[in-house]
Amino acid sequence: MADDQWWRDAPAGPIRVADGLRARSQRGEIARSWWSRRFLSVLESLGLGGRLDRGRRYARQGQVLSLSLSTSIVVGQVQGSRPEPYRVRIGVRAFTDEQWTAVEQALAGQALFLAKLLAGDMPEDIEDAFESVGLHLFPDDAHDLSMDCSCPDWQVPCKHLAAACYLLAESFDADPFEILAWRGRSRQQLLDNLRELRGGAESQRPEEREAPLTELLEGFWGSPATPPAPAGPLVAGAPDAILDQLDALPVVVRGRPLVDLLRPAYRAMVEEQR
Incomplete structure (x- = not known):
């Protein structure tokens, strides 16, 4: 048989894999969280129903052998x-x-x-913060994604890319920080920077921020002012998350905000109860 007749002996379906990555969801929608559904909405807006259906089957059958995410790029084998x-390969532009x-x-x-980020949750209005500085956290359309596959299918995304995207959405369900890492910011770096910015929020009143603790003792036992209400419901998760929901205290001890000094105590109390 001539070499150009290889397709006549090609199997009708994929070669089954015993130990591939298998989607947790075996029926219905794959993405559970709003942020994963938001990511998949770009893929599903392309109207490639047949290929997307086959991609879901590939994801559920375990046809994806590997999938890894780094800044700006996701690579895998199907x-x-x-x-x-x-x-x-699935690429997105990382932010500077x-x-x-x-x-x-x-x-x-x-x-x-x-x-909410400390509790492992993605705030529903986080996109507003990105849009306020002229950016989009999620790809707006297919042009915001760079996708390619080594298969002979000319259509993008093919079923292999679709399978990778569905598994990627499930990984976003488990860890929303992967979306941010894809855009160029690791979990630790982002949280550290936000803590530092929140700790310096009281700099709008420098005369109070710089006041040493010894000058605040006289009114310590006085009638306290009514504390402001939190911006939303309290979030369970990290033991010191409550400190980030309240306005920064105008107290500095040895050059450090009081909130930073309270964090170890909150964490130690939780550890002692476990």
Whole structure:
């Protein structure tokens, strides 16, 4: 048989994989969280129903052999009908340090953002903070994504790319910080920067921020002022998350905000109860 007749002996379906990555959801929608559904909405808006259906089946059957995310790029391998797995790549533009600085300043303006992120949740209005500085956290359309696959299918996304996207959405369900890391900011770096910005929020009143603790003792036992109400419901999660929901205290001890000194105590109390 001539070499150009290879397709006559090609198997009708993919080569089944025993230990591939398998979607947790085996029926219905794959994405559970609003942020994962928001990511998949771009993919599903392309109207490629047949390929997306086959991509979901691939994801649920475990045809994706590997999937890894780093700044700006997701790479993976998907087993198709040929012996050699196909290489898939899904790219998105990472934000610059200057753009992230602007985003962090917008996020730090609301204590609830940091509290929810500390609890492993993605605030529903976090997109507003990005849009306020002219950026979009999620791709707006297919043009915001760079996708390619080594398979012979000319359509993008093919079923192999679709399978990778569905598994990527499930990974976003488990850890929303992966979306931010994809855009160029790691979990630790973002939280550290937001804590620092929140700790300096009281700089709008420098005369109070710089006042040493010894000058505040005289009125310590006086009638306290009514504390402001939190910006939203309290969020369970990190033991010190409540400190990020309240306005910064105008107290500095040895050059450090009082909130920073209270964090270890909150964490120690929780550890002692476990």
